[in-house]
Amino acid sequence: MKVRDIVRRAGRSLRQAKARTLLTSLAISVGAFTVTVALAAGAGGQAYTDSLIKNNGDARNLSVYIRNDSSKSDQPQEHGTASEANRQGLLSGSDIEKLKKINGVAQITPAYNVSAAYMTRDDSAKQYDTPLSIKADHTTLPLAAGSLNDNQVSVGGVVIPESYLGVLGFKSAGDAIGQSLIVHIEKPSLMVGGKSTEAMDKTFRIEAVDKKSSTILHYQSALRISSEDGKTIYEYQTAGMPQSDQYYSLDVQVAASADVAKVQGSIKDAGYDVFSLQDIQAALFTFINVVQYGAAGFGLLAILASVFGIINTQYISVLERTQQIGLMKALGARRKDIGRLFRYEAGWVGFLGGAIGTLLAVLTGLLNPLIAQKLNLERGTELLQFNPVTSLLLIAGLVLVAIMAGYFPARKAAKLDPIEALRTE
Helix, strand or coil, X not given: XXXXXXXXXXXXXXXXXXXXXXXXXXXXXXXXXXXXXXXXXXXXXXXXXXXXXXXXXXXXXXXXXXXXXXXCCCCCCCCCCCCHHHHCCCEEHHHHHHHHCXXXXXXXXXXXXXCCCEEECCCCCCCECCCEEEECCCXXXXXXXXXXXXXXXXXXXXXXXXXXXXXXXXXXXXXXXXXXXXXXEECCCCCCCCCCCCEEEEEEEEEEEECCCCCCCCCCCCEEEEHHHHHHHHHHHHCCCCCCCEECCEEEEECXXXXXXXXXXXXXXXXXXXXXXXXHHHHHHHHXXXXXXXXXXXXXXXXXXXXXXXXHHHHHHHHHCHHHHHHHHHCCCCHXXXXXXXXXXXXXXXXXXXXXXXXXXXXXXXXXXXXXXXXXXCCCCCCCCCCHHHHHHHHHHHHHHHHHHCHHHHHHHHHCCHHHHHHCC
16 A cells, blocks of 8 residues: 555545544643743743843953952951952952953943932932942843934934933924933032032933833933943042042953953952842752653653553454454555554554644733733733744654654554454454
8 A cells, every 4th residue: 555545544544533533642741732822931031031131231241359368258358469449349450450451352341330419401400319320231221212323322412211201391302313411520528418519411312212111121211321431420429539530340341252252260269259130040050941841741751641541442453453454454554554554543643632732822922011911011912832843843742752652552453364354352
């Protein structure tokens, strides 16, 4: 018999036992559904994690701090072995020079601590308090209007929050782009409680308007300025003061050609604590993978259970069709044709179960907007992302598993003696 004829014959045999075929296929579809949803949730979780990392920091940016050795924190350090800044848990210019010598370090920006007295549109307008934030990395900002070159604020430019538009008199985010904003900078007084007598006004051009997003874990409404402008303000506010050239942390930008993990290790070896977003990303991916594989494991257990259902169904089919098998052999059917017939029947069951389960899983993707709404995620977020190639491979795998499950019943059918089979009542 030709393979095509055997496949058609297997399909007809299954249609004659619709209820049994459907129930066995549904058992497989439970496992296919669970595995497909687990893989989709894993893909969606990783994509959402990527967006979180992208919008909350630069993956090639390292935050460097003075190492806090808990085993020696209560012990006095030998005099003269650390700078004044290091003794206070601060970094200084000497640390910057030391880090610059490490291969792979492209740029170092101190975490300047700057502040503004107030902001205003012009000298006669109302004055509003505002924090200043220095954007030193290449983190992607969700923007309501405007644009940033390489996700960096230009010197003399500023990014304002969308919530500032109304109080500053802008009708829309687009109206604010290109407009001027005056920031009043005061130099702190050395006297406790003393009022500053020295100040300057710095004019910025509004480059972009940023907005809140569910992918930003901690959003702060602030004026975002370049690291160069931050340095200018910092040097003005700390000139002649004890905290000049002292920083709580340093932002280290890793060169595009360098390995972030290797540079991070080199900085640790140099005696510093280093924080990287890749550490968080790796931890989140590990958690997602554990949940994904756990859910997929339940699906595989359901598939394993359905394998025994296929074997049982096929054995029953062999017993019910003993006379039919004998007749086929008497008419010239070979043993391998009989074996193929029952294996292909099992393969059809695997295909139907895989197709039903995968289709139902894909339909759950329609719940993505509801899931995003319930979790207060940004509109358009898809936590279930299906890969057609993966789904097709899963169905093909289930067909192979079903064929293997039908091996022993098919072997029994192929070995039946035609004379004995025809005598069976």
